[in-house]
Amino acid sequence: MRPQQVLVLGLILLVPVLAFLFLKSFGTNRYALPTFLPDRVDSTQVAGKWQRDTVYHQIGGFRLASQSGREVTGEEMQRKGLYVANFFFTTCPGACPRVTSQLVRVQEKFRQEPRVALASITVDPAHDSVAVLARYAEEYGAIAGKWFFLTGDKTVATRLATEEFRLAPSIDPGSLHSQQVFLVDRAGHVRGRYDGTSERDVNRLITEIEVLLYTYDHQ
Known part of the structure; x- marks a missing residue:
């Protein structure tokens, strides 16, 4: 066998070995989602040593009426596993329809996954009654x-937007709607924030939902 042929054969045999070593070294690494909205830093004692640990905000409870007329609570949303939340109003002519259209993609991607839910909260409950939301939901195939x-009391929507999800009151004069979309885990922590008008950002949301579901299945 010629030296060149020996060299080629050696390289062919070496490739799978290198691939195995690479996967063995790096295959156990996982992509970890960040947690948003820090509340405070606490000191905890671990193995006799004090360590500083960030405590993150948990979305507080709420009780609102859905498009079917049934009341839905924050606890129910968390029990599902995770949910995607956004703030909108049905007469919004700009970003809201674009965000809702992107959320259709999220719904369809996880149509068969019962642990994924979506919550679109109106910031104009005076107009957006249950009947109005029912028509809007039907229009988008919810x-x-x-x-x-x-929908519900205006003060509840305002508290959720400003105190729980910490949207700035000045997002839009006279309204708290936003093109931001949030990913909330089963503990009530915000694990992702996205531009709901951006296809690229919503693609990232879909990927990070899959990551979060994976962590639930592989603790």
């Missing part, structure tokens, strides 16, 4: 029990 369009 699946009953999966995508909830929620």
Whole structure:
């Protein structure tokens, strides 16, 4: 056998070995989602040593009416596993329809996954009654029990937007709607924030939902 042939054969045999070593070294690494909205830093004692640990905000409870007329609570949304939340109003002519259209993609991607839900909360409950939301939900093909369009007392929506999800009151004069979309885990922590008008950002949301579901299955 010629030296060149020996060299080629050696390289062919070496490739799978190198691939195995690479996967063995790096295959166990996982992509970890960040947690948003830090509340405070606490000191905890671990193995006799004090360590500083960040405590993150948990989305507080709420009770709102869905497009079907049934009341939905924050606890119910968390029990599902995770949910995607946004703030909108049905007469919004700009970003809201674009965000809702992107969220259709999220719904369809996880149509068969019961642990994924969506909550679109109106910031104009005076106009957005249950009947109005029912028509809006139907227009976008919302699946009953999966995508909830929620309405209720104005103060509840305002508290959720500004105190729980910490949207700035100055986002839009006279309104708290936003093109931001949030990913909330089963502990009530915000694990992702996205521009709901951006296809690229919503693609990232879909990927990070899959990552979060993976962590639930592989603790």
